[in-house]
Amino acid sequence: MNNLGTEKNLQRSAWNVKRLAIMAIFIALSAVGALIKIPSPVGTIGLDSAAGFFSALAFGGLPGAIVIAFGHMLSSAVVGFPLTIPIHLYVALQMALWAVAYRWVNEKLGLIPAVIVGVILNGVVSSFAMLPFMGMGGVMGLMPFLVVGAALNVIISAVAYKAIKGSRLI
Amino acid sequence: METVKVLNSDEFAIELKNISYCYPNVEEPCLKNINLTVQKGKFIVLMGATAAGKTTLSLCLNGLIPQLLEGKLTGQVSVAGLDVRKTAVQTLSKVLGLVLQDPETQIFGRTVEEDTAFGPRNFQVPLDEIKQKVNSSLESVRLKGYNQRMTEELSGGEKQRLAIAGVLVMEPEILVLDEPTSELDPIGRSEIYATLNDLRTKKDLTILLVEHSIEELIQKADEVIVLNQGEVAWRGVPIELFRNIPLLSKWGIKPLPVSQIGWNFYEKGWISFAEIPLDIQAAEGMIRALLPKYGLRQGQVLVLGEGLGHTQEQNKDCLLKQENQMSEKKISVQVSELFYQYNSAQPALRGINLTIEAGEFVALIGQNGAGKTTLAKHFNGLLKPTSGEIIVEGMKTLQYDTSELSKTIGYVFQNPDHQIFSTSVAKELEFGLKNAGFSGKEIKERVDQALQYTGLERYRSVHPFSLGKGERQMIAVASILVLKPKLLIIDEPTTGSDWAGVQTMMALIRKLHSAGTTIIMISHDMDLVAQYAKRVIGLKDGEIIIDGTPQAVFSQEQILLDSAIIPPQLCRLSSHLKDILGNETFIDSSEFTGMFESWETTGC
Amino acid sequence: MLIEYLQGDSFIHRLDVRTKMFGFLGFMILSFIFQDPKYQLLIVFSMGLLAFWIKIPLRKIGKMLVPLIPIIISIILITGFTFTPERFERVSSQAILFYVLPGDRLGATLGGFLMGTTFICRLTSMMIASSVLTLTTSIDDFTQFFHKMKVPAEVSMMLTTAIRFIPTLDKKRRLIIEAQKARGTKFNEKGIVGSIKSYLPIMIPMFINSIMMANSLSMAMLNRGYGLTRTWTTMRELSFETSDYWVITLTVLLVTLAIFVRIKLQIGVL
Numbered sequence A: 001m002n003n004l005g006t007e008k009n010l011q012r013s014a015w016n017v018k019r020l021a022i023m024a025i026f027i028a029l030s031a032v033g034a035l036i037k038i039p040s041p042v043g044t045i046g047l048d049s050a051a052g053f054f055s056a057l058a059f060g061g062l063p064g065a066i067v068i069a070f071g072h073m074l075s076s077a078v079v080g081f082p083l084t085i086p087i088h089l090y091v092a093l094q095m096a097l098w099a100v101a102y103r104w105v106n107e108k109l110g111l112i113p114a115v116i117v118g119v120i121l122n123g124v125v126s127s128f129a130m131l132p133f134m135g136m137g138g139v140m141g142l143m144p145f146l147v148v149g150a151a152l153n154v155i156i157s158a159v160a161y162k163a164i165k166g167s168r169l170i
Numbered sequence B: 001m002e003t004v005k006v007l008n009s010d011e012f013a014i015e016l017k018n019i020s021y022c023y024p025n026v027e028e029p030c031l032k033n034i035n036l037t038v039q040k041g042k043f044i045v046l047m048g049a050t051a052a053g054k055t056t057l058s059l060c061l062n063g064l065i066p067q068l069l070e071g072k073l074t075g076q077v078s079v080a081g082l083d084v085r086k087t088a089v090q091t092l093s094k095v096l097g098l099v100l101q102d103p104e105t106q107i108f109g110r111t112v113e114e115d116t117a118f119g120p121r122n123f124q125v126p127l128d129e130i131k132q133k134v135n136s137s138l139e140s141v142r143l144k145g146y147n148q149r150m151t152e153e154l155s156g157g158e159k160q161r162l163a164i165a166g167v168l169v170m171e172p173e174i175l176v177l178d179e180p181t182s183e184l185d186p187i188g189r190s191e192i193y194a195t196l197n198d199l200r201t202k203k204d205l206t207i208l209l210v211e212h213s214i215e216e217l218i219q220k221a222d223e224v225i226v227l228n229q230g231e232v233a234w235r236g237v238p239i240e241l242f243r244n245i246p247l248l249s250k251w252g253i254k255p256l257p258v259s260q261i262g263w264n265f266y267e268k269g270w271i272s273f274a275e276i277p278l279d280i281q282a283a284e285g286m287i288r289a290l291l292p293k294y295g296l297r298q299g300q301v302l303v304l305g306e307g308l309g310h311t312q313e314q315n316k317d318c319l320l321k322q323e324n325q326m327s328e329k330k331i332s333v334q335v336s337e338l339f340y341q342y343n344s345a346q347p348a349l350r351g352i353n354l355t356i357e358a359g360e361f362v363a364l365i366g367q368n369g370a371g372k373t374t375l376a377k378h379f380n381g382l383l384k385p386t387s388g389e390i391i392v393e394g395m396k397t398l399q400y401d402t403s404e405l406s407k408t409i410g411y412v413f414q415n416p417d418h419q420i421f422s423t424s425v426a427k428e429l430e431f432g433l434k435n436a437g438f439s440g441k442e443i444k445e446r447v448d449q450a451l452q453y454t455g456l457e458r459y460r461s462v463h464p465f466s467l468g469k470g471e472r473q474m475i476a477v478a479s480i481l482v483l484k485p486k487l488l489i490i491d492e493p494t495t496g497s498d499w500a501g502v503q504t505m506m507a508l509i510r511k512l513h514s515a516g517t518t519i520i521m522i523s524h525d526m527d528l529v530a531q532y533a534k535r536v537i538g539l540k541d542g543e544i545i546i547d548g549t550p551q552a553v554f555s556q557e558q559i560l561l562d563s564a565i566i567p568p569q570l571c572r573l574s575s576h577l578k579d580i581l582g583n584e585t586f587i588d589s590s591e592f593t594g595m596f597e598s599w600e601t602t603g604c
Numbered sequence C: 001m002l003i004e005y006l007q008g009d010s011f012i013h014r015l016d017v018r019t020k021m022f023g024f025l026g027f028m029i030l031s032f033i034f035q036d037p038k039y040q041l042l043i044v045f046s047m048g049l050l051a052f053w054i055k056i057p058l059r060k061i062g063k064m065l066v067p068l069i070p071i072i073i074s075i076i077l078i079t080g081f082t083f084t085p086e087r088f089e090r091v092s093s094q095a096i097l098f099y100v101l102p103g104d105r106l107g108a109t110l111g112g113f114l115m116g117t118t119f120i121c122r123l124t125s126m127m128i129a130s131s132v133l134t135l136t137t138s139i140d141d142f143t144q145f146f147h148k149m150k151v152p153a154e155v156s157m158m159l160t161t162a163i164r165f166i167p168t169l170d171k172k173r174r175l176i177i178e179a180q181k182a183r184g185t186k187f188n189e190k191g192i193v194g195s196i197k198s199y200l201p202i203m204i205p206m207f208i209n210s211i212m213m214a215n216s217l218s219m220a221m222l223n224r225g226y227g228l229t230r231t232w233t234t235m236r237e238l239s240f241e242t243s244d245y246w247v248i249t250l251t252v253l254l255v256t257l258a259i260f261v262r263i264k265l266q267i268g269v270l
């Protein structure tokens, strides 16, 4: 047996378990975040995507994408898929893309541009992505809700990331 | 070379050679040059102050260091003959089972059976065999017949034993447990210890247990290993260590109260080192033997009356000082006919009537689930009565928001990590003040004051999460102290702290108390309750069953027994000496020494 | 919380998880092909009966619907105003009830409102159906279903662990909120900035505690042998029983009938 090889392998296997544990907990956190209801001028907003955006910053683009997508599915499963499963799948896929983009902009340009991009993508672009299902009226009706929701979730994830980065936790 | 190895693996369960370990991004190594062997079948207790490296050492034993945690590990760790670096953690788990501190994250299954089966399923053990193994390991942790119970609904002690079953089911030869009892009441704790004892005798397991207190274990443990700042400071039989009080205090380990009395006599030269008692029987014997020789003259009972009068007078002096400060007695908390019911069927509080005066120091005691926290949460309005009424500092809790009440009523929760969120200690303290609407200058003054009071000054601009748990606990207290509450509620402030940490915390609380703050403390540590509280309230199944001074409460053995509370060691000793003491109950070791003639009493 | 297994031994509990999934799929097709609220009401009613039959707490489901009321109302309004007459096949549905803006703009169609009602019914029956599914299927069954569907083992492990930890994290959330309330945090601050300010003290400790929990979770998983191989012993082999075949047949028949009615006879459209 090659010593060096096995030690590396062991470490990799342990690390895979760790990544899995982190993603699992943050997916659960997305569902719990959805239960935190923030009153806003456009209706109550849940903090379901903050965990995903935070994971993207803290643990990487792929984990972030996985957490946000599964987190969305799980938190809508908890309320019985109000927009029906196919639409939720579509939304989940979009969110995964946004999480990756958020991470990417943060690395290239910094946190504030990333927040702006995150809010535009998750608020404005996501609204237009609903055009085929709801028509222009639906998009306009949805937009304020999504923009406020995106702003809350993205900003909270960014501030939290900044606050936690200084410790040795991540 | 080969033969040596085989021989070793026969004799030793654990063998550490020159282990040093350094966490990533930390300069100071956490473990330094540890050489340690543990023989098969031994029961070892690993002790040491907070941050001594006990948890780190147990992580080294099953390969989580270096396989999961990075950092620099040097030296050789072998467990049952296996090299920890070259064997996967998962494979090692069949040899060495590690039970971590928090049972919550170690339970994966929905039912008890499902959870216990998790381990063997990973090794693809056939189903029938799993069933059989699950049953036998549940039996050995005294959870027989719990198979279909929901894990969510288990009590703290049951969860902890389930966590043990979860690693036992893989039939390891060695069991390592990291503070498995820190959040349990005395009964839950003794159940865990009894379980460990069973395992050891029936299954011939080697057990390594990390613990802060040894009282129940001193007869059971074969050896104690003391870690101090990452090094092995002492190793030997427990009785040797626990007679040596100065050594214990040097390493921040809690001494046994009875041996504290013995040590006093030993210093006087009345007994030899080996005669220092370690349990109640021995202490009783010692006192009975010494009393005719050194006890105060005249008839013994009478004499004691005098000696006692002396100490009581002293206590009175202390009390007088405080009473002068607040001449007219104000009522701090007034609870009448309080009932409270969570969503579930049974009410958690049933008809509580209680008056607490300003300036009192009250301890709430009772079993896990007795309703202590539920009651305390009513005092700052976190819970509102289902029926009944509570008036705190002149405010009806029903009419005020918790954020309003928080300005006069402080509540320190057990887990500091539930509240810390700022990037520096000072900012953390400012948060409450800003909520209460204070302005710049006042905030700065109060933060400075609180930092100084709690000894956190040097951490002022440090990130709270780069500090240890003990310091974080202190931050949580400080963040409430800045608000200068009139009434301070502290829910289990010392769980998981070492002796030194407990002392610091209690000294702080005592200081606040003598400055006039009303204190309500919840605790499972009866020694602390007896030592510090002026009034003890015992709860059972949501009702107050006992209320009085520590002396009065802890002498009611029958009532305490019914509600599963074990009185502090010294109170039990007093009751063993009933024929001498009459109905008096002593709660401090100095009171026992006060029984003896030539004792210079220490002032208060 | 909806994702809670309901201990029991009803007919639905005993069905194979694959049958239940198939049944759920059939139900979804049914509820999607009909646009007419009448048929939707029928579906809601029969789902309700089913839930009642196996003693599922319907009140709990009702409670979950309440916070969704604002969304529901906005769905009705949006569909009512945005579904232009051309989108309906029936003349009756094309009828315009009134205009919001002067100059005959933004008209509310009858069909739009009917469609909105359909959405609500669909939502309700969907919620009941998902409750029936999740409450009667153990997590272990779901895992095995994922396994049978060739979902990678890691993904199903991740999902089951996530589901297992929802209650634990929810408890943390409650504890954190209490701890911050005791320090005077107010949750009724106005505006976005206010909301963010008052929810940061909740969310940051949530993230921190989650990270710590994940660390000890990964240790606990490794301690118990997870990750050495990619397979594990299944606790209960899935197997079809007679009742499973009956339910599958029934579902196929129902769906075929519904498609026939809808496509050939053009019933149930708006």
Ligand SMILES: Nc1ncnc2c1ncn2[C@@H]1O[C@H](COP(=O)(O)OP(=O)(O)OP(=O)(O)O)[C@@H](O)[C@H]1O
Binding pocket: A168, B023, B024, B026, B030, B048, B049, B050, B051, B052, B053, B054, B055, B056, B057, B467, B468, B469, B496, B498
């Ligand atoms: N993940 C980590 N990264 C960096 N340093 C760490 C980490 N975990 C622990 N330490 C540090 O290592 C030291 C030893 O910690 P350890 O947890 O082993 O102590 P302990 O003896 O178990 O204490 P306690 O009684 O509080 O459980 C401490 O100073 C701690 O701050």
Ligand SMILES: Nc1ncnc2c1ncn2[C@@H]1O[C@H](COP(=O)(O)OP(=O)(O)OP(=O)(O)O)[C@@H](O)[C@H]1O
Binding pocket: B156, B342, B343, B344, B348, B366, B367, B368, B369, B370, B371, B372, B373, B374, B375
């Ligand atoms: N949030 C809750 N929902 C439902 N029941 C609860 C809740 N919190 C506590 N209980 C129940 O109320 C009873 C009293 O609990 P409480 O937490 O007050 O006990 P305690 O005396 O503080 O125990 P411990 O020593 O374990 O802290 C217990 O039976 C507990 O199971």
Ligand SMILES: [Mg+2]
Binding pocket: B054, B055, B056, B178
């Ligand atoms: Mg430790």
Ligand SMILES: [Mg+2]
Binding pocket: B372, B373, B374, B491
């Ligand atoms: Mg409690």
